[in-house]
Amino acid sequence: MIIKIFLVFLKIGFLGFGGGYAMLSLIYHEASKFGMTMAQFADMNALDGIIPGLIAINSATYVGQMYGGFWAALVATVAVSVPSMIFVPLYVKYEAKINKNYYLNQILSCIKAASVGLIFAVAFLLILSIGLNVENIFNWQHLSINYTSLGIIVLVIFIYLRYEINPIILILASGLLGGLVYLI
Amino acid sequence: MNKNMTLFKVYLLAGTFTFSGGMAMLPVIERELCDKLNLITKKDLYEYTTLSQTFPGVIALTNACFVGKKVNGTVGMIAAGLGAVLPAYILMSIATVLYQLVPQDGIILSILGAIRATSAAFLITAAYSIARYNLNNVVNIGIALVCFILTIFNLVSAPMLIVLAIVFGIILTYGRQVKK
Numbered sequence: 425m426i427i428k429i430f431l432v433f434l435k436i437g438f439l440g441f442g443g444g445y446a447m448l449s450l451i452y453h454e455a456s457k458f459g460m461t462m463a464q465f466a467d468m469n470a471l472d473g474i475i476p477g478l479i480a481i482n483s484a485t486y487v488g489q490m491y492g493g494f495w496a497a498l499v500a501t502v503a504v505s506v507p508s509m510i511f512v513p514l515y516v517k518y519e520a521k522i523n524k525n526y527y528l529n530q531i532l533s534c535i536k537a538a539s540v541g542l543i544f545a546v547a548f549l550l551i552l553s554i555g556l557n558v559e560n561i562f563n564w565q566h567l568s569i570n571y572t573s574l575g576i577i578v579l580v581i582f583i584y585l586r587y588e589i590n591p592i593i594l595i596l597a598s599g600l601l602g603g604l605v606y607l608i
Numbered sequence: 609m610n611k612n613m614t615l616f617k618v619y620l621l622a623g624t625f626t627f628s629g630g631m632a633m634l635p636v637i638e639r640e641l642c643d644k645l646n647l648i649t650k651k652d653l654y655e656y657t658t659l660s661q662t663f664p665g666v667i668a669l670t671n672a673c674f675v676g677k678k679v680n681g682t683v684g685m686i687a688a689g690l691g692a693v694l695p696a697y698i699l700m701s702i703a704t705v706l707y708q709l710v711p712q713d714g715i716i717l718s719i720l721g722a723i724r725a726t727s728a729a730f731l732i733t734a735a736y737s738i739a740r741y742n743l744n745n746v747v748n749i750g751i752a753l754v755c756f757i758l759t760i761f762n763l764v765s766a767p768m769l770i771v772l773a774i775v776f777g778i779i780l781t782y783g784r785q786v787k788k
Contacts, residue, residue, distance in 0.1 A: 439770045443667045444630070445734040449759070453766035466724035467707065469731060475703050477623050477696020478630045480666040485697050489704040497704070501697045505689065507665030512673040512685060515663075527781045532662055534777030535770060536738070537748035541755030542766050543735035549760060550728040554721070561760055573725040580729035585736075592627060595726055602722025606715045 429458075429496045433484050433503035440507075441532065442539045444472075444479025449542035451483050458491040462553035465546075473591040480504055551577060572605055611680040612687040614645065619672050619691030624699075630668020633692070637675070647679045668692060751776070 432454045440447040452465050472482045481501055488500030552558050555574040556567040576598055583589055618640040619633075626632035634657065641647045656674035660667045669692050676688030710716055743749050751773060758764040764772070 435767060437665050439664060439767050440666075441664050441770070442661070442738065445731070445738065447666075448731070449766050450770070463720075463724060466727040467720065470723045470727040471700065471703050471707065473627070473727070473730060475696070475699045476625060476627050477699060478666055478668050478692065481669070481693050481696035482700045485700040486704050489701055490708070494701070497697070497701050501693065504666060505669055505693055507663065508670040508673045509685070509689065511663045511665065512670060512677055513682065515659075516674075516677055527785070528662065530781040530784075531774060531777030533742065533748060534751055534780065535773045536742045537751035538755045538769055538773035540735060540739045540742055540748075541752035542759055542769060543731065543738065544752070545756045545759030547728060547731040547735055548756070550724075550731060554724050554728055560762065570721075573721060576722055576725035577729045577732075580726045581732055584729065584733050590627075591730060594730075595723055598722040598726040599719045602719040603715055605722070606718035 425492050426496050426499050429488055429492050430499045430503045432457075433488075433500045434506055436484075437504045437507040440480065440504075441535045444483070445543055446536070446539035447480045448483065449539070449546045451480075451487060452546050455487045455491070458487070460487065460491070462550055462559065464490065466550055466554060470595055473595055572602075576601070611647070612683055614647070615676050615679060615684055615688040616691040618645075619676075619688050620694060623692050623695035630666070630671070630692075633668055641675065641679075648675055652678060747780070 436447060436450045436454060440450055448469065452460070455465070468483055468486045471486060472479045475482055481504065484500040484504040485497045488497035492499075549560070551574075552561065555570055555577060556564075557570060558564055558567045580594055580598065584591075584594065618637065621640070622633040622636040626636065634653075638650060638653060642650045642653060653675065656671050656678075660670040660674065663670050669689055672688040672692040673685045676685035678684075680687070712720065739752070743752055755769050755773070758769060759766060
């Protein structure tokens with residue numbers, strides 16, 4: 425299990441272009457093999473927002489801890505950090521030979537476009553799961569709309585884009601709202 | 609004070625007091641390493657920040673490694689990298705253990721449900737803000753759309769799509785080069 429987690433996060437690290445959020449789609453894909461549900465993925469994303477530090481490290485630690493315990497968390501964190509530790513010395517050594525030119529930027533631009541599609545896809549699947557109670561698009565006949573969740577999703581997107589309120593406050597406020605909804 | 613210790617402490621501090629992602633660390637790093645300690649110039653710091661984004665892996669960690677390497681070689685790189693990673697690792701370990709202890713029923717499930725909805729909203733806004741800067745031509749919009757559709761219908765895996773995007777990017781740039 426620990427070796428498997430190490431290899432999976434090594435793969436995520438080496439294919440993870442474009443930062444923490446771009447990596448999340450890869451992390452969801454790989455962690456679902458360990459049994460991660462959409463709800464647990466959503467909770468991870470919320471914890472990423474509350475807990476300080478780099479999103480990719482937070483996520484690797486969470487997945488490791490959830491599906492393999494203490495050592496798996498450590499191993500996942502180390503594995504996802506490996507690419508940085510390898511590429512930085514290599515670049516510094518061979519800087520002159522590496523073309524940081526037009527062509528590299530072109531390729532990167534394609535990878536980032538793919539990442540954008542992947543994040544939207546994960547977000548879409550998450551909304552499907554949370555707002556419509558469907559685990560994948562093929563089960564759409566069984567959907568049952570969760571109006572509270574859909575309402576919160578729309579409201580938070582609006583508030584976040586319009587007023588740039590701190591994510592921690594939004595998470596705490598929505599938690600409070602969830603509690604109130606239950607009590608009423 | 610020893611340079612390695614300084615790097616470790618500055619990145620530990622920056623990692624502990626910044627939320628939602630690595631870019632938020634930069635102002636702290638700039639203030640401590642550039643303004644107060646003069647260990648690195650602002651020009652270098654921002655050049656590394658741009659450069660880090662072209663490498664696979666954790667961007668803020670790559671940036672920390674570049675700065676550490678520049679200031680004090682390989683040992684400096686490890687010191688800065690360790691400082692950048694440790695807060696996220698330790699705090700998230702504790703948070704996950706606590707999270708596993710929480711029973712998921714009754715009022716707690718209701719609270720979590722609302723938080724999960726907020727979490728979905730954050731993912732949409734993150735995707736939107738990355739899209740705004742990257743989907744600036746027809747080819748990129750096409751790639752994003754194809755990846756989106758293939759993923760929601762579960763036809764091609766996410767890692768495979770990244771590899772295919774790399775291959776497509778190489779073919780595309782090679783094609784354009786030949787045309788010239």
